C-alpha cells in the first residue's frame with residue numbers, strides 16, 4: 621500500500637486553504653467571503669441547501685474557475701498546479717464514463733492517460749468493485765457507477781479527494797456501499813471534502829461539518845454540534861392581534877429562541893414546544909396551531925438572519 625502523495629508544501633501545508641474568498645457571477649454573489657483550512661487527512665462535509673455555494677467552492681478548488689477576490693490554495697499551491705501533480709482528484713456526479721466498456725476496461729483506459737498510477741486491481745479493490753470488474757458500465761447501477769468513478773479518482777493516489785453530492789439518486793444500499801469504500805480508503809490518510817444536502821450523511825461520515833448558507837460559512841464543528849443547531853421545533857399559529865408587546869412576551873417564554881411574524885401567522889422556534897403550545901392556546905388568541913420539527917433549512921436561515929428577536933408587526937420575512 622502506498623501513502624497518498626503530499627504536496628511541495630510537505631506535510632505541514634494545509635490540504636485546502638481559502639482566505640477571504642468571494643465569487644461573483646454577474647449580479648449573483650455565490651461566495652461572500654469564506655476563510656477555511658482543511659488539514660491533510662481530514663474528512664470534511666460541506667453541508668448546505670441549494671445555492672449555498674458548495675459547487676462553486678469545489679470548482680474553485682479544482683481550478684475550474686478563479687475567485688473574484690481572495691486566495692485559494694491546495695497543498696500550498698494554485699489548484700491547477702496541485703492537480704497537475706496528481707495531488708487532487710474529484711468524483712463528479714455525471715459524465716466521464718463510456719457505456720460500452722467494462723468496469724476494468726474503464727479503469728485501465730483511465731490509467732493509460734497517466735504517467736504513473738496505482739495498480740488497477742488495487743483501486744478496484746479500494747472502491748469495492750472487484751466483483752464487478754467484468755460488467756459493462758451500462759449494466760451497473762448508479763451507485764456502482766459512482767464507485768467506478770471513485771476507483772478512477774484513486775488512480776493518481778491523490779492526497780485530496782473532492783466529491784460533489786456523490787450519493788444523489790442512490791438507494792440506501794448504494795449509499796452504504798459507497799461510504800464504506802470511501803471511509804475505508806480515507807483511513808489511509810487522504811483528505812476528503814464532500815458536498816451534501818443531508819445532515820445525516822455529513823454527521824455519519826465526516827470528522828468535521830462546515831455549514832454553508834448563502835455563500836458564507838455559518839457553522840464549523842462536529843456533526844453533533846451541527847445537529848444541535850437543527851434541534852427543536854417550530855410552532856406555527858394564527859395570531860389575530862400580533863402586537864409587538866405580545867410578540868415580546870412570546871419571545872420571553874422559557875425555551876423560545878426565535879419569533880417571526882408572517883402576515884397573521886406567528887412562527888415560534890422553541891425547545892419545549894408542548895409548553896409553548898399550551899401557553900399560546902390558553903393565554904393568547906392564537907389558534908390553528910401546528911408543530912413541525914425544525915429542518916436544517918430553517919436552521920440555516922436563522923443562523924444567517926440578524927433578526928433573531930421578535931419582528932415588529934407587519935414583518936416581511
Ligand SMILES: Nc1ncnc2c1ncn2[C@@H]1O[C@H](COP(=O)(O)OP(=O)(O)OP(=O)(O)O)[C@@H](O)[C@H]1O
Nearest residue numbers: 645648649650668669670671672673674675676677
Ligand atoms: N455560472 C454561474 N452563473 C451564474 N450564477 C451561478 C453560476 N454558478 C453558480 N451560480 C449561482 O451561485 C449560487 C451558488 O451556487 P452553487 O451551485 O455553488 O450552490 P450549491 O450549494 O452547490 O447548490 P446545489 O446544492 O443546488 O448544487 C447560486 O445562486 C447559483 O445560482
